[in-house]
Amino acid sequence: xxxxxxxxxxxxxxxxxxxxxxxxxxxxxxxxxxxxxxxxxxxxxxxxxxxxxxxxxxxxxxxxxxxxxxxxxxxxxxxxxxxxxxxxxxxxxxxxxxxx
Numbered sequence: 418x419x420x421x422x423x424x425x426x427x428x429x430x431x432x433x434x435x436x437x438x439x440x441x442x443x444x445x446x447x448x449x450x451x452x453x454x455x456x457x458x459x460x461x462x463x464x465x466x467x468x469x470x471x472x473x474x475x476x477x478x479x480x481x482x483x484x485x486x487x488x489x490x491x492x493x494x495x496x497x498x499x500x501x502x503x504x505x506x507x508x509x510x511x512x513x514x515x516x517x
Contacts, residue, residue: 450480460493462486 448464455461465482488496508514 446483448483455490455493458489460488460490462488 446464448466450465450467452463453460454463462485463482464484464486465480468479468481469476504514
């Protein structure tokens with residue numbers, strides 16, 4: 418998909434509208450662990466993968482961190498709003514997600 422971009426369909430193809438998503442340099446990473454911390458100026462999100470097989474054995478948990486995303490508080494609130502909508506839709510289709 419190098420060089421390919423996606424643009425939402427609109428009724429007026431001659432006018433540039435919406436967001437142009439350029440994905441030719443995008444990387445994909447899996448994460449099953451996330452941690453968040455914030456200050457007045459920014460919100461930091463850390464993503465990683467749990468590498469511990471037997472947590473019940475009483476040992477420590479090992480998480481391999483792969484990405485840190487730094488957002489402004491306004492961008493973090495937008496993410497919170499959008500993510501909440503996506504999760505509400507997921508739960509309405511597949512049932513509630515129980516979080517400890």
